[in-house]
Amino acid sequence: MTNPITQDAAEGVHADGPESLSPRKLLFLWIALTFSSLFIAAALTTPTIITLQMKLMEVDPISAVAIVGTLVAVGMLTAALISPLAGKLSDRTRSRFGMRRPWVVAGVLIGLVGTAGVAFSTDVAWIFVFWGLASLGYGMASTLPLAILTEQTPERHRGVMGFGMSAAYGIAAALGAAIIPLFPESTMWPFLLPAIAAAVLVPLLMLITPDNRLTGAKSPLRITELLGAYWVNPMGRPGFTSLMIVMFLNGAGFVIFSIYLYFILMFHNGVSEADAPAVMTGIAGIGGIVSIVAGAVTAVISDRLGHRRxxxxxxxxVLAGGMLMQAFIEGVPMILFTGALQYGAYGVIGVFAFAILAEVSGTETAGRDAGMYNTVTMMSAVLGPIAASLLIASDPTNMMPVIYLSVGVTILGAIWMLFTKHIK
Structure with missing residues (x-):
């Protein structure tokens, strides 16, 4: 019996093979993917980590703690639903601008519209609507650079290329947080500036990004193919499935902790509300530096050894240990140390997640696989905060359940990857 959920039939792809790219073209590819990821991530993670919390405190300070997890979850769910579909459709796109570029550009423009809506909203309901729209756009935009990494990068350089994209996410958090002290009396510009930068600069970077073009006869688009965007046979693709499980667990742990870190600092570590944004900025800045250094070193070593797991x-x-330490420390210096440890470790995780994704993706489903990766990581960001919000529903100021949940799921991810046999 034929499985009703099918994949696209093979189609011709016109492009130079990744092994034939010159060092100059590889450098341009690294620059394009790294900085595109940086600006997209800054537009998405700055609100997720801190400015959404600040906006909610401005609009509805009484309910801010209770609803922030749900708001982030709604945005992540929207992005999770669109990512595989955008990736699947990009696998079939026959634009003269390439398979992936049009989707990236459309995504950052949609993201700008949604982010602007949040920045100017004075009602919680409209904040939910516009943040959903922004998340849809950035979900599209962040999916396709992963597909380009898979298609355009030689295997021996995937660690370094993954480092560039992972470091971009770490720097994005610091870049977004650094904007906040510049506008102490406003939440509007901390929202708008990263989104404007993404909408202007990412399309320019796409001009120097190599992209495949489909050729040959176009097969009709069937509903079963669209449904296939959301399905992977775990038995047929064990390496890909293991990566999805591990990143779901790691992503859940880090996102839960990141979303509630603003409140952990105030309610658990004794940081005042006035000082919390500056401490968050310090954590993101130092963590970004640690992430870059650790990611660069491990990426080079991994490329030479040919091992990632x-x-x-x-x-x-290390990530789980850093989050656990947060429960037992006092003073800003130790807070900065543990925060940097967490950001640095998660940055290294990103390096190898991207490199492994490129190695376990299908040759003709790179867009869909990248979309599935985004969906899994974003679903971890949906389910994790919901679970955390339920744990603290009776006492929103008690952050210990949040810390323990973050540590627990991250350790489960480490154990699963340790015993995975399908990833070297």
């Missing part, structure tokens, strides 16, 4: 296991354990 052990690096992912160790960095997951």
């Amino acid at each position: 052990l690096f992912l296991v160790v960095s997951s354990i």
